[in-house]
Amino acid sequence: VGCDRSKNLVDICGEKNFQAFVCDALSMPIRSGSCDACISIAVIHHFSTAERRLATIRELARLLRPGGTALIYVWAMEQEYKNQKSKYLKEKNSSKDKEEEIDIGTSQRPLSDQTSGSSSQDSACPDRLLNDLKDERCDAKPVADSRLPVHTNRTSFHSQDLLVPWHLKGGTKKKGESVDTVSFPAGSKESQELSPVFHRYYHVFCEGELEAACRSLDCVRVQKSYYDQGNWCVVLEKL
Secondary structure, eight states: OOOEHHHHHHHHHTTTTTTTTEBBTTTTOOOOTTTTEEESEEEEEOOOOOOOHHHHHHHHHHHEEEEEEEEEEEBOOOOOETTEEEEHHHGGGGGOOOOEEEEEOOOOOOOOOOOOOSOOOOOOOOOOOTTOOTTHHHHHHSSSEEESOOOOOOOOSSSSSSEEEEEEEESSTTTTTTTTTSOOOTOHHHHHHHHHHHEEEOOOOOOOHHHHHHTTTTTTEEEEEEHHHHHEEEEEEOO
């Protein structure tokens, strides 16, 4: 059973005969203790406060039966880890001059790069959920005002809290038509006229931050915590 905030994505699941429904990750319409396993991929990093991110993890744990497990993936601040670049950074050369786009009437799909400049101001790292978590890897500087920096796609992060530019793709998709049928070079007149820019909020996680949030809940145990291609990942077990 799948769920998503986007009705368009849920409709695609329905077309493929999968069971899915629209819901909010902070309030799932599923009975407590009814799931053997849950997966949360690229969801929690869209919540704008530490309290809401923790509430999402708590809600995920509520769904699990005792002994059930959950897998969580969030975007990592560290896109270079142990001297290795993530796939996200490596894809820069192969997809330059293209842009992140949203196709009207279907789903949000990152198709390519956007060349927006990032702000010189960096957001401050949030307060840690646990006092013993002191991560020197998170070196984002304090911000002078409340404006969030706009990220330059396929580059390293300079802020934990940022906006990622997406282009609203012009026109509607016909049956059998490729999702990238209507596409224009970044910065072109056609791109600017038919692809207005929208900015999507992300909170990228420093090393140890997701694990610390999970460990602050007394209803779960962290089985495993690891880094995978620019993401921090945790496997939880319901106690």
